Amino acid sequence: PEALRRAYVLAEASHRGQMRKSGEPYITHPLAVTLILAELGAETTTLVAALLHDTVEDTDVTLTQVLDEFGPEVAYLVDGVTKLEKVDYGAAAEPETFRKMLVATGNDVRVMSIKLADRLHNMRTLGVMRPEKQVRIAKVTHDVLIPLAERLGVQALKTELEDLVFAILHPEEYAAAREIAAAHENAAAPGPLAETAGRFRTVLREAGITADVEIRPRHMVSLHRVRGKRGELRGVDLGRLLVTVQEDADCYAVLGELHTCFTPVVSEFKDFIAVPKFNLYQSLHTAVARADGEVVEVLIRTRQMHQVAEAGVVALGNPYAPGATGVEDPHEGEGADPTRPGWLSRLLDWQRAAPDADTFWSTLREDLAQDGEITVFRTDGGTLSLPGGASCVDAAYAQYGEGAHACIGARVNGRLATLSTVLQDGDTVHPLLAAAGDDASPSPDWLEHARTPAARIAIRRWLHAHPDRPAP
Structure with missing residues (x-):
């Protein structure tokens, strides 16, 4: 252009x-x-x-x-x-x-x-x-x-x-991972991943399913992590098999054939097509056992899903062009709009309250170190997007802002729960606030249970403003 x-x-x-x-x-x-x-x-x-x-x-x-x-x-x-x-x-x-x-x-x-x-x-x-x-x-x-x-x-x-x-x-660990990858690359005979990929192609061709099957080698950090979990690495550990198809329904057809013709490892199955990850990622994850007992990990996705898996938001093109995201109403449910995901909204909310650059910098690193994302349901029908490990304290501040200073407990899935209760993906949470006029306030203990920067900053600010207030 x-x-x-x-x-x-x-x-x-x-x-x-x-x-x-x-x-x-x-x-x-x-x-x-x-x-x-x-x-x-x-x-x-x-x-x-x-x-x-x-x-x-x-x-x-x-x-x-x-x-x-x-x-x-x-x-x-x-x-x-x-x-x-x-x-x-x-x-x-x-x-x-x-x-x-x-x-x-x-x-x-x-x-x-x-x-x-x-x-x-x-x-x-x-x-x-x-x-x-x-x-x-x-x-x-x-x-x-x-x-x-x-x-x-x-x-x-x-x-x-x-x-x-x-x-x-970590130069030494990196060199060790490179050596492992190089040793297998230089092996003369085709490895178990190549053999299994060939069998997959035969099975899918005979079932009339058009699909590409390729080996996705693990990168060095992934090899290092797998080695830490499994000790000595075998040929099947050096990569995963990626099966790409045209339509969503073909993904499930592939899954059915592979689970019929091979022994599936049920604990390894995850459906990120029906329930995409918070970062747009979609795929079916499974694993099958070979005749020799070795387990091969498998990813199944459409070509469009593969593009998004590799490029994320970049694959949206211009995400602000009408209809570009495929989302009719970007405000319908947190995280529905890929151009303003829940974690980003949360980050932008708390950064406004960070009093100085050092607090912002350290809190940003803490926030980004949180693993994963969970969605919990509010009793009024809305949802809250929180980091993994978040507690009822975090849910209270996410829902009520500084109004959560008056929180006295919560109901999780209809049962009374303490504020320290760690929430799971899919829980329904209802923070309980003290009645107007009652003397309720944050406790320093809350900081031990708060995982989100918004909660931690709000609690610290209140405690700093009320140094002589006795803990409730």
């Missing part, structure tokens, strides 16, 4: 004469970021902004110039990923830049897509930096950007970032 050509001309001219630490012309960086996003299927607006993402920060090009030449969407994306100056913010520049970026992402998820691609290319070329700077950047990538890539479903970027960080922070 013409806009891409014009963006490249402006980026090349404005960065001309600038060099990267590697000695390459600076234009190689925005070009590489754009190619990463193009490979994931990003649309033109994102690609134009990717080409220009460093112009306002590092050259004489102004945001007004970008706005005039490329329009408000591109200008918003470029502004969203532009760093704040250390001259103005000092040590707070990095956390405040992330805060600004997250707020911008709340209005347009493409901001974070560009930041993730930007960090991936910088991580690929990190070897030219001093070792201590490599470690610092790798730690921030591990604590903040990899969890954000996971939450946005951009698996292709997440797995490569994980391996690059792993190589810097």
Whole structure:
């Protein structure tokens, strides 16, 4: 498109004469970021902004110039990923830049897509930096950007970032994982995964199901984790089999054939098609036992699901075009709108209450370290999206905000429960508030049970404002 050509001309001219630490012309960086996003299927607006993402920060090009030449969407994306100056913010520049970026992402998820691609290319070329700077950047990538890539479903970027960080922070373990992968790659005979893939193809062909079957090798971090769980790795542990089909119904047809012709490992079955993950991910997960007793893990998905599994929100194209997300009413149920998922809304809510950059930075890392996402039901028919391990305290603050200071207990699935009760996915929760006029207030103990930053910040703020108040 013409806009891409014009963006490249402006980026090349404005960065001309600038060099990267590697000695390459600076234009190689925005070009590489754009190619990463193009490979994931990003649309033109994102690609134009990717080409220009460093112009306002590092050259004489102004945001007004970008706005005039490329329009408000591109200008918003470029502004969203532009760093704040250390001259103005000092040590707070990095956390405040992330805060600004997250707020911008709340209005347009493409901001974070560009930041993730930007960090991936910088991580690929990190070897030219001093070792201590490599470690610092790798730690921030591990604590903040990899969890954000996971939450946005951009698996292709997440797995490569994980391996690059792993190589810097744990070089010996990384080398061991590489050795295991290389040893099996160099084996002359086809491995058990290749044999099983061949059998799958025969079974599905005979059943009249059109499907592609391929081996998905595990990346280095995944190999390291599996080795930690299972000890010595066998050929079947080095990857999973991916079966891709055309229609949703074909996924279940494949599942039926595989479970009929092989022995399924029932405990390994998960249906993320009927119940997608919070980051848009859909697939059937299963595992089958071979005749020799070895267990092979299997993923079954449509080609469209595969694109979304790899590219997450990037696969939405322009998520703000009418009908792009396939969601009729983005406000119907939390998490229904993939452009404003529940975890992001929650993060944006609590960051407003973070009193300073240090609190924001440490709380952001704590929040992103939470595993998984659960949905609990309110008795008024609504839902709450909470991190795994959340308690009734978290549900109370998610539902009532600072009104939860008056919470005295809860009902979970109709039964009375303490505020410390940990909630499970699918629970129905009703926080109980003290009657008006009753003297109810937070206890310091609540901090031990609160997992969400919104709850922890609100409780700490109340306790700080009432230092002499006796615990209830």
